[in-house]
Amino acid sequence: MKKARTGLLAVLLVLGLFTANAMAHCEIPCGIYDDPMRIAMLNEHIATIEKSMKSIIELERADHPHYNQLVRWINNKEDHANQFQEIVTQYFMTQRIKLDAPDYDKKIATLHRMLVYAMKCKQTTDLQNVVILRSLVKEFETLYFAK
Template sequence: MNRKFTAVSFILTVILWTAGVVMPHGAWAHCEIPCGIYDDGARIQMMLEDATTIEKSMQQATELSGKTPVNYNQLVRWINNKELHADKIQHTTAQYFMTQRIALDAKDYDKKLAALHQILVYAMKCKQTMDLENVAKLRGAIKTFSDLYLGHTHEKE
């Protein structure tokens, strides 16, 4: 009986080990290495789209808060939407660009890092306030980073 148990344990161990080595891990998530499947320019465009959504959310929430009676359900939904899109910008900034794309030895590392920090700060300020000036500053920081990171401007000269 003892030999049978040992043989079964050995076989199960081999099967589990093989499955662990051969089977793909984390198929539900993307690894944190720059594998080249993402489009950095598209990520920046998504951040700008999120900024536009924040701006519209602020405008709608401000408009709704001035009405009588206040439609608190819609007001909360617009504020939550503003928060969500600011979070998305912060996530893309920190988790994608700062963690995976900006190498310590990158050209203009300090300038890129400063621009990314500004994006994080202005996204935070968009969460804290309804001041549309923070959205303008957020867009400016995203554009500054885009110009540094992608190496060109999109303005006509």
């Protein structure tokens, strides 16, 4: 019995160590950044949110909706909007936009608008929010990579 508890404790400890490290990009700072990849990830999250919204709309219109699938698509939309917000806040706002950056105010304002429209995507299935979110990412990308 004592060996089983010790083994279980060891497994939980190892799992805790690995899950804690998998959460977000580090704030050490490690100096390992891939900004174009993060922009691509934002666009991928938008595409997933859009597909989720379309699937939700389709399932809601069905004569006999499959509620299990409906819940799964809603959860998927929510999850990808959260991941989108995580990249915006934890990667760009806290690590990549320096306080003395050129066009600091414009970059932060655009990132804030991205957060708001990601929230609106969680709240509704209005595809117009996806269109706006996609244009905001493009606007931020232009500002961010400007020479």
